[in-house]
Amino acid sequence: MKVDLSSVIKVTGAEVKLSSTVGFGDAEFLGETYRFIEPLKVEGRVYNNGQSLTLEANVSGRMVTECARCLDEVEADVEFSVHELLSQREEGADEDEDIILFDGYEIELDDIIADHFLMNISGRYLCSDDCKGLCPVCGQNLNHGECDCDNEYIDPRWQALADIMNQTKE
Ligand SMILES: [Zn+2]
Ligand SMILES: [Zn+2]
Structure with missing residues (x-):
């Protein structure tokens, strides 16, 4: 999911609304498999507050994973928010690890969303509490x-x- 930021990069108070979906293939992480039933829905904005660009978004969807105890399939909601500072990469500028840099006027959000997904999954989905x-x-x-x-x-x-x-x- 690419977002064109040319209208907000230099305009304080400007924002770009995000309303889209991102389709991911099956993800494997720490031995668990996550299969998205539908593309993840992304709603939010990129906002210029005069100091920086802020990405704020809510991501939601449904997925199938495995019960952590019996490995049966479990269907679960995906729901998390993303909050990041963005900045256009400039020659010779200091890199700050809290700011995500992008080249030119477009930013690709897929990797940012995938990272947040992995940070937000608990890895403890159960088919039932008394599995x-x-x-x-x-x-x-x-x-x-x-x-x-x-x-x-x-x-x-x-x-x-x-x-x-x-x-x-x-
Ligand atoms: Zn189970
Ligand atoms: Zn046995």
């Missing part, structure tokens, strides 16, 4: 029925920790 998760032995989805595994099973990673605790006690 029973997967059996750690056979991998069966326990929401769909019990398996015959020994449920005294301890995850080997916890077992290793327990061993260390026992050793330090001796």
Whole structure:
């Protein structure tokens, strides 16, 4: 989503309204997959307050991801806001990491929106609050029925920790 800022760059008080959609492909982040059911809706503005250009936008949509416990599909709302300072890149000017620079008179918002999406997802979507998760032995989805595994099973990673605790006690 490219936005033409030529009408606001040098005019204090001017603004460009944003009302558009951005389509993203499936995103993978920290082992989770996010599939957008529809393009994300972007509503907001870029405003010149005399000192800087400010991007303010609300982004919303629907997506499908995986339950953090049982890996079943979960449909969830996407809803977050974006607030950034923008500035035209100038030769020899100091770079400030709090300001997003753009070249010429146009700015591409897709990467900014994608970054905010990743900052805003909690990574803890559940199919239901009492999801029973997967059996750690056979991998069966326990929401769909019990398996015959020994449920005294301890995850080997916890077992290793327990061993260390026992050793330090001796
Ligand atoms: Zn689940
Ligand atoms: Zn099992």
